[in-house]
Each structure stands twice: as structure tokens, then as C-alpha cells.
Amino acid sequence: MSKPTSVPQFDIEEENSTHCYADYEFVKELSSGAFGRVLIMNLKQTGEPFVMKRVPFKDPIKIQMAMQEVDMLLKVQSENIVRLVEWFKFDIDLCIVMEFCKGGNLRGLVEKMKTMNKQEKIQMAHHLLFQILSALNFMHSLQIIHRDLKPDNIFLDEYGNAKTGDFGLAQKMDNASYIIAAGTKCYSPPEALINQQMKFVSDIWALAVIIVELLAGQHPFEGKSQQQTLDNITKGKMAPLPSIIEGELKEMLLKMLDNDCLKRPSAEELLQRNVMILQSQIEDGKKIIRIQRPRAEPFRLVCHQSAQVSLDLIEGVERTVKNLKTVFLSVPFIPVIRKGVYRCNISFNTNDEDQNRCAGIVSEDFNIPYPCPPDQEPQNRKMLFFNGLDGTISYKGEQTEENDELCQNINQIGMELDMNTGILRFFVDNVQQPAFVTGIKKPVKFFSWLYWKDSSFTIVSLKQLPAPTGRSIRGEKAVKW
Numbered sequence: 001m002s003k004p005t006s007v008p009q010f011d012i013e014e015e016n017s018t019h020c021y022a023d024y025e026f027v028k029e030l031s032s033g034a035f036g037r038v039l040i041m042n043l044k045q046t047g048e049p050f051v052m053k054r055v056p057f058k059d060p061i062k063i064q065m066a067m068q069e070v071d072m073l074l075k076v077q078s079e080n081i082v083r084l085v086e087w088f089k090f091d092i093d094l095c096i097v098m099e100f101c102k103g104g105n106l107r108g109l110v111e112k113m114k115t116m117n118k119q120e121k122i123q124m125a126h127h128l129l130f131q132i133l134s135a136l137n138f139m140h141s142l143q144i145i146h147r148d149l150k151p152d153n154i155f156l157d158e159y160g161n162a163k164t165g166d167f168g169l170a171q172k173m174d175n176a177s178y179i180i181a182a183g184t185k186c187y188s189p190p191e192a193l194i195n196q197q198m199k200f201v202s203d204i205w206a207l208a209v210i211i212v213e214l215l216a217g218q219h220p221f222e223g224k225s226q227q228q229t230l231d232n233i234t235k236g237k238m239a240p241l242p243s244i245i246e247g248e249l250k251e252m253l254l255k256m257l258d259n260d261c262l263k264r265p266s267a268e269e270l271l272q273r274n275v276m277i278l279q280s281q282i283e284d285g286k287k288i289i290r291i292q293r294p295r296a297e298p299f300r301l302v303c304h305q306s307a308q309v310s311l312d313l314i315e316g317v318e319r320t321v322k323n324l325k326t327v328f329l330s331v332p333f334i335p336v337i338r339k340g341v342y343r344c345n346i347s348f349n350t351n352d353e354d355q356n357r358c359a360g361i362v363s364e365d366f367n368i369p370y371p372c373p374p375d376q377e378p379q380n381r382k383m384l385f386f387n388g389l390d391g392t393i394s395y396k397g398e399q400t401e402e403n404d405e406l407c408q409n410i411n412q413i414g415m416e417l418d419m420n421t422g423i424l425r426f427f428v429d430n431v432q433q434p435a436f437v438t439g440i441k442k443p444v445k446f447f448s449w450l451y452w453k454d455s456s457f458t459i460v461s462l463k464q465l466p467a468p469t470g471r472s473i474r475g476e477k478a479v480k481w
Contacts, residue, residue, distance in 0.1 A: 018335045019043065019097075021090035024052065035062050035168070036093070040100060049100040050085060054093040065168055066094050072167040073098075075142055077339065080135035082155060082165035101163055103156025106210060110151060114217050118244050121215055125249065128154075129211050130271070130279040131162040136207065137267035139164075140200045143173050147198055148183035149206035151213065173200070186219065186226065190234050191261050201264040208256035216242045220257070248275045321448075322456040330383075332447035333459070336364050339419045341468050344446045345427075345460040347412040348388070357457075359413040360385030360393075361424060364443040383447070384437060384481060386426045388413050393426070393435050393479050400435050400479055412460065415446060418468045422481070425470035434476040441481075 024041040027049065031038045036055035043050060055066040073084040083099040106128070113121055132154060139146060146153075146164065153166040169182045181192035181202075189205035191197050212220040220239050221232040232238070236259040241250060252273060258264050270276060321331060348357040363382040384395040388411075393400045414427030417440070424437040448457045 101155035106151035135164040150187040341465040357388035361444040
């Protein structure tokens with residue numbers, strides 16, 4: 001049996017959050033219980049909704065569970081897991097901010113699927129089964145068991161993609177053969193109800209119950225009372241599967257629901273079934289043909305405390321930053337980029353001939369001790385930049401001169417950062433440059449800098465992209481971060 005999970009080894013106080021509570025506006029309360037409140041909050045700057053879980057910081061048991069949930073979410077972040085945005089302290093609460101899934105949860109989908117025809121139901125079942133299995137396969141590869149899989153804890157984004165959430169009871173199994181059972185009893189397998197034990201395949205059993213419930217319109221072990229439902233589960237007394245469930249799908253679900261946990265297949269094995277391989281190809285096709293509008297990202301500046309800059313909102317997220325002092329100013333701006341593909345375009349004042357037109361990236365923990373040029377910055381091992389005046393990329397005191405220079409009529413530097421591959425590409429007036437950066441593994445921020453008093457740059461756009469636009473080109477050269 002596994003040992004009780006200890007408090008995660010990180011300090012909430014030291015975490016770098018992009019926003020604070022005052023940056024959000026309350027919309028409505030989703031739920032309230034013994035372990036805190038779950039709210040919908042809009043980010044004031046963009047109006048984008050998020051889910052915020054507020055947990056009282058004064059209760060050591062509650063805060064341990066909340067910190068454990070953050071720790072688990074950090075470990076399992078992937079395509080089919082609810083995205084953890086940030087967390088911070090406010091008043092006496094720990095606030096955990098997560099993505100808001102506009103499609104609701106699978107509990108609401110149970111009723112909607114009753115109105116679908118047979119083909120629509122089966123397509124939906126294959127789609128959800130594949131995506132949730134993919135999430136479980138990733139979690140289980142990290143030795144993590146969810147322990148509370150149920151329709152209420154699986155959400156749908158605006159495109160109908162399944163996102164597994166609520167990791168408050170998730171636990172790492174390490175080298176143990178089982179862990180103590182937890183979660184909602186009606187979605188707990190026989191081994192949990194009888195022996196108070198859970199294994200990786202306990203999540204598999206719960207997933208099968210969810211899929212059958214979606215297709216049949218009711219829980220497959222449903223009784224006249226909760227106790228009768230639990231008795232049905234322990235005895236393996238399941239209602240006959242509806243005729244709509246047939247072929248390989250039926251075979252898979254029956255194996256997943258086997259009373260003997262040792263006979264159930266793993267998520268990895270299930271994903272190798274023909275019907276799931278076919279669904280994988282369908283999912284890949286959807287990613288290719290989906291037209292997703294790039295999302296404008298909110299951002300704010302992170303300047304040295306003695307810096308004096310002006311910030312003018314021009315249109316949407318386009319902003320001009322102006323130096324009000326006769327000093328060099330390095331100006332990083334957030335959000336901190338941890339995953340995904342981001343594009344940032346910065347333009348410079350063409351009348352400012354002597355201004356160094358620099359843009360690049362800095363490490364998440366980069367601090368600016370005093371105003372000075374980037375190439376003289378004491379922390380320049382934590383920064384990399386493209387100088388538009390001479391076309392060089394500078395990093396750790398070294399330079400490469402493969403890229404174009406900015407001229408009077410070409411004054412915009414573009415940066416495309418793909419955190420999935422760790423590659424940063426530069427663009428001059430939207431033309432991709434041959435020198436690029438590789439090996440970016442840890443979170444970074446975009447930055448630019450101001451050379452003289454009254455010099456300025458404009459953040460034209462900062463967007464998250466569905467896929468990188470940069471490609472391999474002739475004569476390209478890599479600079480390792």
C-alpha cells in the first residue's frame with residue numbers, strides 16, 4: 001500500500017503568478033462545499049472567463065489537499081487535461097485558476113445524447129473514449145491515479161474536446177501495488193468498495209461506466225437506492241448493454257468492466273485497439289482542418305522599480321512603450337510562456353535612428369537589478385536577443401550574424417516561440433530569418449528594450465497560435481539556448 005501523500009515541495013508564496021485577485025471580476029459561483037468555493041471569474045483585461053477555486057488557507061488539511069491538487073495538475077498538464085493557469089494567495093484563501101470549459105461537463109451531455117441518433121451517439125462515444133483514455137494513459141505513465149473519475153469531473157471545451165479535471169483526490173502510486181480508495185462511491189469499482197483499494201485499472205472501470213451511461217442514458221449498475229447500486233457493483237450485477245453498443249466497442253467496455261481488476265486492460269492496451277487507432281486518425285484530421293482564430297494574450301510590463309515608462313493603448317492589445325528617462329531600460333513583459341506556440345510582433349520608431357532595436361526572450365526568473373543595455377546586463381546568461389540594427393543574435397556574450405538588418409522602412413521584429421519543440425524563430429517584416437534558437441525547455445518571457453530618453457517600441461500583437469508557422473529554410477543556423 002502507498003504511503004500518505006505529503007505536502008508538495010514548493011512554496012506557494014514564491015510562485016510567479018501572472019495576475020492577482022484584483023485582476024479578476026466575479027461572475028458567479030458554481031459550487032460551494034467543505035473544501036472551498038468554485039467560481040467563474042472574468043479576467044478584466046480581456047473579459048475571458050476562468051474557473052477559480054478558493055480554498056481557505058487557515059485549514060491545514062484543506063490547504064494540503066489544494067496544494068496537492070496544484071502539484072498533480074502541474075505534473076499532468078497535457079492536451080486532454082484541464083489547463084492550470086496560475087495560483088496565488090488572496091486574503092486567507094489560496095486561489096487556483098484553471099481554464100473554463102465552455103461545453104460544461106459530461107453530466108449535462110448524458111441528457112443531450114438521449115436526443116442523438118445511433119450514429120451520432122457512437123461517434124461521440126468513440127471521440128470521448130479516445131480522448132479520456134489518452135489523458136489516463138499519460139497520467140498512468142506518471143504513476144498517477146485519478147481516483148474520482150465521473151461525468152462531473154470531465155469537461156468539454158468550445159470544440160467538444162474532453163478535458164479531465166478535478167485532481168483533488170489524485171495520488172501517485174509509486175512502487176505500491178495499490179492505494180487507498182477514494183472518490184464517489186457510485187463510480188468506484190468493486191475492489192474499492194470491498195477492499196478499499198484502487199489501482200490504475202480502477203480508473204479504467206470508472207471510464208467504462210461513464211461511456212455506458214452516456215450511451216444508455218443511465219448508470220449501468222443503477223439500483224432503486226444508492227446502497228442497491230453499490231451492491232450491484234460489488235456483485236457485478238450490471239444491466240444488459242443496449243443494442244447500440246456492439247462489435248469492438250462492446251468487447252472493450254465489457255473487459256474494462258470486469259469485476260476482476262487483474263483482467264482489465266490498461267489505457268495503453270486499449271489505445272492499441274483498431275477502433276481507437278482509427279479514432280486517433282480522425283482526431284489528427286480534426287486538428288489539421290480546424291481553423292482556430294489566434295487568441296490575443298493579455299500582457300503587462302515588468303520594469304525595474306526606478307524605471308519610468310509611458311504605456312499607451314492604441315488598438316486592442318497594441319501598445320506603445322516610451323522611455324521617460326535618459327537610461328537604458330530592458331523591458332520584459334508577461335505572460336510567462338510555459339507551453340504552446342506564441343507569436344509576438346514588436347515595431348520600433350523609425351525616426352529614432354540611434355535606438356538599438358532589440359527583442360528576445362528572458363528566463364522566467366530574470367530580474368533587472370538596474371537599468372543597462374542587454375549586452376552589459378549582469379544576468380545576460382538568462383537572456384537572448386535579436387538586434388535589428390545589425391542582424392545579430394546575442395547570447396552569453398556570443399553573436400551570430402545570419403539574420404537581416406532593419407532598414408528605415410522595415411522596422412518590425414517578429415518572434416515565434418514553440419514551447420512544444422523548444423524553438424524560437426525570428427521574422428523581419430514577416431520574413432523568416434535563417435538563424436533560430438533551440439533548446440528552450442524552461443518558461444520564458446518576451447522582452448524588448450529602450451535605448452535613449454523618448455525612444456519607444458510598440459507591442460503590435462501577442463497571440464497564441466494553433467500551430468507554428470515557421471519552417472526549415474535554406475542556410476538556416478541554430479543557436480542553442
